Amino acid sequence: MASSQRSQILAALASVFGDSASHLGSAEHENEVKHAFVARPKNVEQVQGLVRALRPLVLSGDCKLAIRNSGNRGDYFPGSASANVQEEVTIDTRRIKGIKLSDDQSAVEIGAGERWSPVYAKLREYGLVVAGSPDGDAGVAGFLLSGGLSILSGKTGFACDSVVEFQVVLASGEVVRANAEEHADLWRSLKGGLNNFGIVTSFKMKVFKSRRIWGGTAYYSPEAFMELVHWACVFAEDDSDEHANISCCIDYRFGEKEAWCEMYHTRGRAYPPSLMPFMETQPQIEEDCTVQISTQLKLSNDWSNAIKFESTNPRHLSASITIKGCMVSVLEDVYEEWENTLEELKHIIGFSFTLGFMPLTKSMLKNSAEAGGNAMAIPPSDGPLFLAVVDTVWPKPKYDNLVFEEIENLMAACRRLVGGKGHLHRFIHASYAHHEDDVIAGYGRESVSRLRETSKRYDPEGVFQKGTPGGFKLLHHYPVLP
Ligand SMILES: Cc1cc2nc3c(=O)[nH]c(=O)nc-3n(C[C@H](O)[C@H](O)[C@H](O)COP(=O)(O)OP(=O)(O)OC[C@H]3O[C@@H](n4cnc5c(N)ncnc54)[C@H](O)[C@@H]3O)c2cc1C
The missing domain is CATH 3.30.465.10 (Uridine Diphospho-n-acetylenolpyruvylglucosamine Reductase; domain 3)
Known part of the structure; x- marks a missing residue:
């Protein structure tokens, strides 16, 4: 960054943070992405001040912005700069509490x-x-x-x-x-x-x-996975209990495979009929089962502890597709492709690899639509859907290219197989997307056109498009750049 540019940015930051602006450059980075400055506003007034001070520099092309919060989507994902920007200004919202x-x-x-x-x-x-x-x-x-x-x-x-x-x-x-x-x-x-x-x-x-939630994780031998998938399809098709929630997963870690099912009943009903098939699937590792009457706080803390391995490991890549319908054979195709990829990658020491199926039931989509609409714009008639999510963790940068290539091949094969059977849905959930996925296109043509109108109305000059390049951008969906 040129020194004139640097001093202009420092002056803009100083207008909000005073003398402390000169120290704003030292902070943690998102993977290999190294920003020049990070600004940490504590309240809405400081965010306003920052946007007003930096806007002219953004519009003249002298500064780019990133917005980050806990950095969950960025800290662990090599190649992803969704919440950071190389050699520019990151606005970190973590101090805005309450x-x-x-x-x-x-x-x-x-x-x-x-x-x-x-x-x-x-x-x-x-x-x-x-x-x-x-x-x-x-x-x-x-x-x-x-x-x-x-x-x-x-x-x-x-x-x-x-x-x-x-x-x-x-x-x-x-x-x-x-x-x-x-x-x-x-x-x-x-x-x-x-x-x-x-x-x-x-x-x-x-x-x-809701005072109590019944839930947790049941663990099984890997050969139980396809039975779990069968019951997940029945669960999504029946759609009889809006308070029940499941995801069925298989993973490879420390040289072994294990299947598991996360299940919850948010009304606190223990052993509800909708979830009994998952409790009864065998062979189950009963001593590891954590399903119990609990609270949202305790369950979420247990979850954070369970994924510490992912969140403390530096190399992490997620990718997903959305499958239309409840066909066991379609989900099985995805599982077989996951197994093939595992064979190619399991020689990496410290490698872990997960496949999860999460149903989005028709009633979930109906309740979503009735809440007033959102950018995803999935009509309830598209349901039930399944998210098929793969998650990969590996320890060393030297394996980045191999993992990237294998995961890209895996997702391409899944799209081909599922699409070939007419079951590929447009939606890609942003939380589980590969950083090169076109999440915005997955929201559908009509939604994208509404989002474009909103962007033109509230940000006609494109500060949060051209000026904030990280993440899944609407920018690429403008016929002419704003
Ligand atoms: C191990 C793991 C498990 C996960 N489990 C789940 C799960 O069960 N369900 C689920 O839905 N998701 C899950 N996620 C996804 C996670 O919720 C997302 O990664 C989420 O983005 C993290 O939020 P964050 O506040 O850290 O955002 P960041 O990672 O900091 O940012 C994400 C995006 O939001 C933008 N952004 C952040 N703050 C603001 C702001 N104040 N204003 C405007 N834009 C902003 C950033 O620019 C960036 O594009 C998981 C992720 C990981 C790594």
């Missing part, structure tokens, strides 16, 4: 920088839950702006569907509250719209009464 329950206890306003665990802890005092991440360590902002799938999703749709209001700083520096009455187009677009429209500083979400 968890405030409304007086009538129907909604909670959460600062963008919170993680889910403290939110669950606060709500537990009132016997309430919210559609947040199953992982208590995950950041609130990125999870909700990606759409988000929570253990309450059967009843409440995507996690973002529970957001009744976003507080957002626009490209002009103006702060608006986007909800169903005011700026409803922006409200809808932000639900799954990622960093395309502004910097979100708080989320007001609906809360639900």
Whole structure:
């Protein structure tokens, strides 16, 4: 970066942070991506100040921005710079805190920088839950702006569907509250719209009464996996219990395969009929089973501990497709391809590899649509759907190219097989997307055109498009760049 550019940026940062702006350059980086400055606003006024001060530099091409929160989507993913930008300015929203329950206890306003665990802890005092991440360590902002799938999703749709209001700083520096009455187009677009429209500083979400949740993880020998898949298809097809939630997974780790099923009943009903087949599938490793009556807080902390391996390991790659319908044979094709890829990669010491199937039932999609619409715009008639998610962790950069190539081949083979049978759906969930996927195109033509209108209206000069390049961008879907 040229020194004149550097001093212009420093002057802009100093207008918000005073003398401390000169220290803003030293901070952790997202993988190999090294920003020049990181700014850590504590409140909406500082975010406004930053946007106003940096905007002229962004528009003149002298500065690019990144927005990051806990960096969950970026810290572990080599090649992904969704929440950071090389040699430029990262705006880190982690210091924007606050968890405030409304007086009538129907909604909670959460600062963008919170993680889910403290939110669950606060709500537990009132016997309430919210559609947040199953992982208590995950950041609130990125999870909700990606759409988000929570253990309450059967009843409440995507996690973002529970957001009744976003507080957002626009490209002009103006702060608006986007909800169903005011700026409803922006409200809808932000639900799954990622960093395309502004910097979100708080989320007001609906809360639900629930003192107890029944759930956890049951573990099985790998040969039980296809039986779990069969029951997952029955579960999605029956669609008889909106309070039940499952995902069925198989993984390879430390040289061994293991199958597991995460299951929850968010009304706290133990052993509900909808989940009994998963409890009864054999061979099960019963001594490892964690399914119990619990709370959202405890389950999310258990989840964070269980994925510590992923979150502390430096090389991490996810990818997914969405499958239409409940055909066991289609899911089996994906499993066979996953097995083939495993054979190519399992010689890597410290390699771990997971395949998970997560149903999106018709009632989940109906409840999502009834919440006012979102960027994903999946009609309930498209359901039931299954997300097929692969997740890879490996320890050393020297294996990056091999893993990247094998995962790309795997996803291409899955798309070919599933598409060939007419079961490939357009949607790619942003939280589980490969960094080169076109997540925005997966929202469908009509939604993309609405998102474009929203972007033109609230950010006509493209500060959050050309000026903020990381992540899944609407920019590539403009016939002419804004
Ligand atoms: C091990 C692991 C397990 C996971 N499990 C689940 C799961 O069960 N369900 C699920 O749905 N997801 C899951 N995820 C995905 C996770 O929720 C996302 O990665 C999410 O983006 C993390 O949120 P964050 O706040 O850290 O966002 P970041 O990673 O910091 O950012 C993600 C995106 O959001 C943008 N962004 C962040 N903050 C703001 C803001 N304030 N305003 C505007 N844009 C912003 C960034 O620019 C970036 O494009 C998992 C991820 C990992 C690594």
